[in-house]
Amino acid sequence: MSSSITSATTAGTTDRSDARHDPREAILSVRDLRKHFPRKTRGIIRRADDPVKAVDGISFDLYPGETLGVVGESGCGKSTAGRTTLQLLPPTSGTITFKGQDITGIKGERLRKMRTEMQMVFQDPVGSLNPRQTVGSIIGAPFDIQGITPEGGVKAEVQSLMERVGLNPEHYNRYPHEFSGGQRQRIGIARAVALRPEVIVCDEPVSALDVSIQAQVVNLLEDVQKEFGVTYMFIAHDLSVVRHISDRVAVMYLGKIMEIADRDELYANPQHPYTQALLSAVPLPDPRKEDKRERVLLTGDLPSPINPPSGCVFHTRCPKFRTELSDADKARCTGEVPQQRRIGADHEVACHFAATTDKAIV
Numbered sequence: 539m540s541s542s543i544t545s546a547t548t549a550g551t552t553d554r555s556d557a558r559h560d561p562r563e564a565i566l567s568v569r570d571l572r573k574h575f576p577r578k579t580r581g582i583i584r585r586a587d588d589p590v591k592a593v594d595g596i597s598f599d600l601y602p603g604e605t606l607g608v609v610g611e612s613g614c615g616k617s618t619a620g621r622t623t624l625q626l627l628p629p630t631s632g633t634i635t636f637k638g639q640d641i642t643g644i645k646g647e648r649l650r651k652m653r654t655e656m657q658m659v660f661q662d663p664v665g666s667l668n669p670r671q672t673v674g675s676i677i678g679a680p681f682d683i684q685g686i687t688p689e690g691g692v693k694a695e696v697q698s699l700m701e702r703v704g705l706n707p708e709h710y711n712r713y714p715h716e717f718s719g720g721q722r723q724r725i726g727i728a729r730a731v732a733l734r735p736e737v738i739v740c741d742e743p744v745s746a747l748d749v750s751i752q753a754q755v756v757n758l759l760e761d762v763q764k765e766f767g768v769t770y771m772f773i774a775h776d777l778s779v780v781r782h783i784s785d786r787v788a789v790m791y792l793g794k795i796m797e798i799a800d801r802d803e804l805y806a807n808p809q810h811p812y813t814q815a816l817l818s819a820v821p822l823p824d825p826r827k828e829d830k831r832e833r834v835l836l837t838g839d840l841p842s843p844i845n846p847p848s849g850c851v852f853h854t855r856c857p858k859f860r861t862e863l864s865d866a867d868k869a870r871c872t873g874e875v876p877q878q879r880r881i882g883a884d885h886e887v888a889c890h891f892a893a894t895t896d897k898a899i900v
Contacts, residue, residue, distance in 0.1 A: 564599035565769055566623070566737055571596050571632035573615075573622045577844070591843045592618040594793035595632070597878060600737065605763070605770040607784030607801070609777060609816070611840060615793040616773045617661070620739040623771065624656055625649055636737070654684055657730040659759075661742040663722035667714040673700070673725055674710040680732045699728040702765075703758060720751035724758065731762055739771045744779060756783055777820050781805055786884070789813045792851040793843055795878060799885040809881060809892040811858045812836075849873050850890070858891065867891065 574589035593615045600606050608616045621627045623634060625644060634642045641652060657680075660666035667676055677696045681688060688695040697707035703724040705717075714722055723743060730738050740759065744752040756779060762768060774780050780787055781801060788798040789812065797810040808814045815834040822831065836855045841847055849872040853859045859871055867890070876888045 563601065565602045565637055566600035566771075567633075567635040568599075568623060569597045569633045569635075571619065571622060571634065572630040573618050573627055574630045588844050591793050591846060593622060594843075594846070596790070596793075596795045598788055598795065598798060600769055600771060602736070602769055603763075603767055604785040605772050605783055607780035607787040608771060608773045608790060609775060609780050609787060610790035612775065613840060613843070614790040615843070616790050617741050619790070620658070620741050620771055620773050624658055624739055625652070626658070650683070653680075653735075654686075654733045655735050656737045656739075657733070657735040659723070659726050659730050659738060659740045659743045662746055663719055663726055664714070664746075666726055667722060669714055672711050672713055673705075673717070676714070676725060677728045677732060680729065684733065686733065695732075696728075699732060703728045703762075704754075719747050720755060723747060723755055727755075727758065727762065731766060731768065734766055735768065737769045737771070739773070741773045742775065743772075745774065745776070752779070759783065777816060789816065792841060792846050794851055795888060796852065797885075797887045797889075798878070799882065799887075803882060803885055807882075807885075809885070809887045810852075810889050811856050812852050815857070847872075850876050850888075863891070 571593055572591070572595055573593040574591050576589045577587040596619060598606065608619065610616050618627065622629050625634075625641065628643060632642070633640060636652070636656065641648075644652065671679075674693065674696050677699055678692045680686075681692050681695070693710070697710055700707045700710065705721060705724055705728070709716075714725065717725065723746075727743075743759070744755050747755060759770070759772075760783060763770060770783075772780065772783055784801045786799065787801050787804045789796045789804075789810065791812050797804065797808065797813045804813065805817065808817055811834070815836050818831070818834040834857055836857070837860075838855050841851065841854060847854050849870070850856070853868075853871040856871070859868060863871065870890055874890070876890050878886045878888045880886050881892055
């Protein structure tokens with residue numbers, strides 16, 4: 539975990555109380571989204587095998603001006619969920635609604651126009667930039683693709699964006715290899731915000747960076763959000779980073795959302811056994827509290843998304859399943875897929891045996 543991020547979070551998480559939303563006014567709604575990758579056996583006779591179920595029926599809403607953090611183990615499907623939401627990957631099934639319009643599976647001119655409103659910051663700041671193009675060409679590409687000429691010209695706008703993200707405008711004609719990893723990610727951020735999109739999916743934007751500059755990039759993303767009113771879907775595996783930047787947090791496991799809640803509610807009162815295990819692994823800054831707390835240990839390996847467990851996909855590693863449930867309850871876990879259900883004012887969990895956290899919620 540980044541020491542710079544730790545210092546930011548231990549001093550108190552960012553006050554994001556201004557990101558209020560109305561459930562009826564979601565800017566982006568995803569319902570029962572699935573992305574399955576087909577496989578083919580090798581040999582003379584080819585037959586379709588069971589697909590890789592990277593994303594397997596997730597639902598969530600994204601509200602204007604907020605940041606929804608998406609966390610989970612490597613291979614849980616969070617990056618695929620972000621790419622499918624932006625139509626970088628065609629969904630297998632489900633619906634994606636943006637500002638009241640169904641954009642599921644759109645192509646051609648409609649998809650090109652949608653790119654002005656929905657963009658992405660990629661995980662790899664090296665692989666996401668064309669090494670044969672100058673920084674000016676990379677950041678200015680959205681204007682060229684969309685046929686937009688900003689007031690004052692493209693070059694002036696690109697240099698203004700470079701300055702805004704902390705790059706020297708005089709480096710307009712330099713190539714990506716002449717920049718550090720953190721500077722390359724700033725180039726990616728400048729490209730993503732060039733057309734002032736309303737939604738940006740950040741796919742682990744700081745995981746490939748040195749710990750000394752992770753906090754700088756996170757703070758830049760927050761500044762950009764405040765200035766341009768951007769809505770983020772922030773994908774990460776570092777729970778400290780997610781706690782610092784997010785308003786709400788969704789926890790994914792094996793292609794499904796296990797729990798989704800307000801940031802403070804989730805970290806203070808996790809209800810799903812998987813969320814409890816993840817949070818128990820985050821080091822505490824107080825050594826006395828760190829020594830006293832109980833860790834939740836998960837046994838076994840992450841199951842294959844080709845053949846996920848029946849019922850609740852987490853039951854093969856669930857501590858509650860092993861130690862607390864009766865045989866009848868275990869049969870329910872193995873035979874019935876838990877659906878996301880509301881257990882609090884802004885708290886949903888996909889677990890048959892999670893307790894209701896708000897007595898006013900029925």
